[in-house]
Amino acid sequence: MAAWQTRVHALAAARNAVILAHNYQAPIIQDVAHHVGDSLALSRIAATSDAETIVFAGVHFMAETAKLLSPAKRVLIPDQAAGCSLADTINADQLRAWKAEHPGAVVVSYVNTTAEVKAETDVCCTSSNAVDVVRSIPEDREILFLPDQFLGAHVRRATGRTNIHVWLGECHVHADISPSDLVESVRANPAADLYVHPECGCTTSALWLAESGELPAARTHVLSTGGMLDHARRETSRQVLVATEIGMLHQLRKANPTTDFQPVNPKAACPFMKMTTPEKLEACLGDPSLTRGYEVDVPADVAARARQAVERMVAIGNPGSGE
Template structure:
């Protein structure tokens, strides 16, 4: 069944002149069919380079929106438009507009995990890969409004020592749920393992990690490190790419607070299946459509992010 779907998708890509961009958190079989696999920053950069007339984004909705903002002349398809994001859902455009009004004169830095309407209200976007660099590019005396992830914002605030940052109160449903008690117990079971964590985790998790970074940074670190075992404190989809790159190393997913809830998996990313991808390519729908005025406003903040790198 999977082999048939993979063959069908490859044939549809050729016939439709399409490429597939996929995030590390999608299902392993979805990652396998991607033309490019990456984190949010890498995918944003890659979207600009695509020469194909059609981009299918295997990921959540805000990622496909970002691709459309950067490539308005291309058809951008999203196989599961209802695949959202707890960070994006928790930062509604009108509520954010009212929040901004309380802090005039602040430079607005928004995580890429937001809707296009939030990006249109933003001075510069960031990802977990470059949030520190983005904040450091802003003069120290300039106050900042950082949204929507309070954990990432607090982590950057700690590294920079900036006291003039206001944080929107949002969090990722995956990274919020990791258990410190269970993580420490797992570390006792595997004393030679290094703990690698995403900065969207709570401060008490990043405080005990051997390395903190974005998904791409974690992948690179695991390749550089002499350690042979790693406890991975981020969305479990990354383990497929880790094992592919470093087959001689062992990667152990950190447990969430509630082992029965599957909380170390993004429910939205896992909605993207080969069946939905094949149907989307066949029908060339659903397609991402963005109001042009909103798109142009969002484009400025995204391009500033990419320029900073």
């Protein structure tokens, strides 16, 4: 694959393009990218890059976010059909109807949403700053939190607020990392630490295990993908169980080769993330006159309103990790 990587880098240089790969991409895609990370961090890196073209190896809403933050740049995605089961749980019409049922409520949208949904949002949040964003809203204001029900439940627990209405959406991959998967993994590996993404259906069980003492609280960590990577760099435990999409293991193992990172559910692979193949990535970087089918754009009026929701989040404080 060395020859393929050389070709891809040569095409990127010729097109003045920067290649971004999400943590959940296949290892071969991660290894050829100029930058690997979560969607928001990657989009912010691209916005400061001198590159004229952004190639986003991820899912569609991520490429849209890159376009929001780099409106003058060309944004390409290797497969336009790479969607997101979480983002697809709510559209702009559904959000407008929900807002009509709760006039005056503040809409907080996770970054894992389409640009059209962000345009109907008051302020965005990431998995690492969702609690801070909600705490910045006056306690007497109702909140509509969307679209992830598990992240919403985590925010409710952390803030103690009872006036948060949570959309019943979920990432199918994270939802399938079940409480039983978690309990079985912890009991089979009693000396291991635990990293759990707040989108997971097993987050409550992880906290219960910590509260019961079966897994010491000091070894139980609810973290965004960026938080997992930061924690992995200073990890001293011999083994860590990881509850998130399995593509994340590649970056964790690179960050800390001395710790044994194992998935709570080894089948937790996102089919949309794996739609980016070496062949598609190379084709995406081909002759610019032939690659219009890879381009992602956002209507100017939608982009302007969506960008405001992201900027309000940044104004509250460090947005940290996107997912």
